[in-house]
Amino acid sequence: MRIKQKPEDFSVKESYRFDEAANGRHRVYLMDKQKLSTFDAVNRLITKFGLKPGSISYCGLKDKQGRTEQIIAVDGADVDMQEPDLRLKFLGRTDKALSARNITSNRFSVTVRALTHDSLAPLNLATAEVNRLGVVNYFDSQRFGALKHGQGFIAKDIIRGDFEAALHNYFARPSELDRTEDAKVKGFWRDNWGQWDARVPFEGAKKYHRILRSLRDHPNDWMRAFLQIDSDYRAMILFEYQSYLWNEGVRRYLQLLLPREHMFPMRYQAGTLLHFRDASPEVLSTLRDATFPLVGPDSTFSDPKVAEAMAWVLGREKLKLADLRIKNAERLLYFKEEQRPLLMSPHKLVVGRTQNDDVNRGDIKVNVAFTLPPGAYATLVIKRLFHFEYTEDTKDEVRASQRPRLVATERAEAHVEAAQAAKREAEGPSRHRTLASRPMRLARPPRGLDAPSAPEGRSDRSDRAGSSRRDERSARPARAPAPPPAFTAAPVPEPEIPLGFRAKQQKRKDVKAEARVEKAEKQRLAAAKSVKKQKRK
Known part of the structure; x- marks a missing residue:
C-alpha cells in the first residue's frame, strides 16, 4: 500500500x-x-x-x-x-x-494506492475492529521530523543543559533527505561553526538572523542564543520528546493490561508501536475512559499501572521527573503536563469502492474518509486499517520518491546556468569566457627530418652553428631515428574563477597585513635617518 x-x-x-x-x-x-x-x-x-x-x-x-x-x-x-x-x-x-479551543474536529479524505484484490478481505476485518475497538491515540511519525532528518531529540540536549549541542543540532546539522536551501544554510554553519561573522551566501539564512546576532554579541551564551528561536518552535522541540515518552508509556501500559496474543507491533519513525485486535469487555471499558499523561516535572499518577509504565520509561531514558525542569529557563522552556485520551474513535468512517490505480498500473486504489477529534493522527487510522501490509519507508525509499522533484530541480538549475553563460557570451570578451570560446594555439613543431625549413631571415651564423652540431652528432653511434611527435595543442590556461566570499576576505586581510608591514618598515627607516641626522649635528 x-x-x-x-x-x-x-x-x-x-x-x-x-x-x-x-x-x-x-x-x-x-x-x-x-x-x-x-x-x-x-x-x-x-x-x-x-x-x-x-x-x-x-x-x-x-x-x-x-x-x-x-x-x-x-x-x-x-x-x-x-x-x-x-x-x-x-x-x-x-x-x-486562535488556539486549540477554536477547533472542533478534522475531516480527512485519504486515497490508499498500490493495493491488490487480496487486500480487500483483511481490510473488511480491520474496519470492523476499528469500529468496535477504536485506535490507540499514539503520536505518529510526522511528530518526529527531527529524527527523520537526523537531528535527534534536541530536548535531550536541553535537559542535560548542553545548549551548544542543542543549537548545533537545530541549525548546523543538514538532513540527507532535505534538498531545500535551508539544508545548504545548515551545511554552511556545520562547516563554519563558531565563525559567526561569516557571511552565508544563501537567502535562507534570514531564518536564523536573531540567533546569529545573539552569538556575535554574546559568543559563549548558548542559552541566550537558543531562546532566540521562535517560541512556538521551541515548544514543539520539547513537545516532540514529551510525545515520545507518552508513546513509550502507553505501549508499556498496554503490555500490563492485555495478553501478548491480542497485540501486534507496527514500526514507526521513533521505534515500535503496539496495537490490539481484541480485548475483554472490562479492559475495553477501562481503555475507552482512560487518559494517559504527557508528563512534566510535577506529574503525579493515581493509577498504579500508569505509574509503573512511566517509571519503566523514565528508567530506560535514565531520567527522573525532576530532570524535566529546565534550570535557569523555567518560564521559557518547560514541559507542560496534560492528559491525552488513550483511544480515539474515527467517526463517520467510510471505505469507498475500489478503482483502478492511475499511478501504479495493475493495482487498485480505495478512498477512506473519516472524522477525528483535534490532535489525533489520520495516518494512524490508515495504518491500523491496512496493518497487514503497511511498512515504514526507509531512507532509500524516501530518496527514490523525491527523485522526480530532484530531476526537475536539476533541470531548472541547468537552465539558469545556460542563461548565465549566454549572458556572459553576449557581454563580449571578458575573464569569464569559457574554454570553448577561446582560440586554440598550436605549439611550434620540433625541428627534424620532417620539419619545415627555417623561415627566411635566419642569420648565417645560426645556420653554421646548427651544422657544426649536426657534424658532432654524426660521429656518435647511429641510433634509430625516433618518429617526430605529432602536433599538439598548446595548453590553454584555466579560466579565472571569481573568488568566493571567504577567499575575498582572506585576500583583504593579506593586503592589509602587507600594508602594515610596509608601513612599519618605512617608520623604521625614517627613525634610523633621524638618528643619523642627530649624530651628525
Missing part, C-alpha cells in the same frame, strides 16, 4: 469556530496549503509581509504531505496570498488569538 503519492491523495479540512468581532484586531483567514507544513506556511507569510514573530496564531499543526485547510489569525495586519501552494480567504475578525 502507498499513501500521499499525490498531494490530493491526503486531504484534511478543519471544522472551526471563533467569536467574530467587527473591529477585532485579529484577522481570521482560511489557509489552503499543499506540500507545506504549518510552520513553513506561517514563516512564508511572516517573511513576505514583514510581520513580527508570533503574530500569526492557529489551532494546530497540519500535515506537510497533502492538501490541508485550516484557519489562522493575523494580529493587526491585512494580508493576502494567492499562490499555487498557499492561498488565503478572509473570514472575519476576532478579539482573541
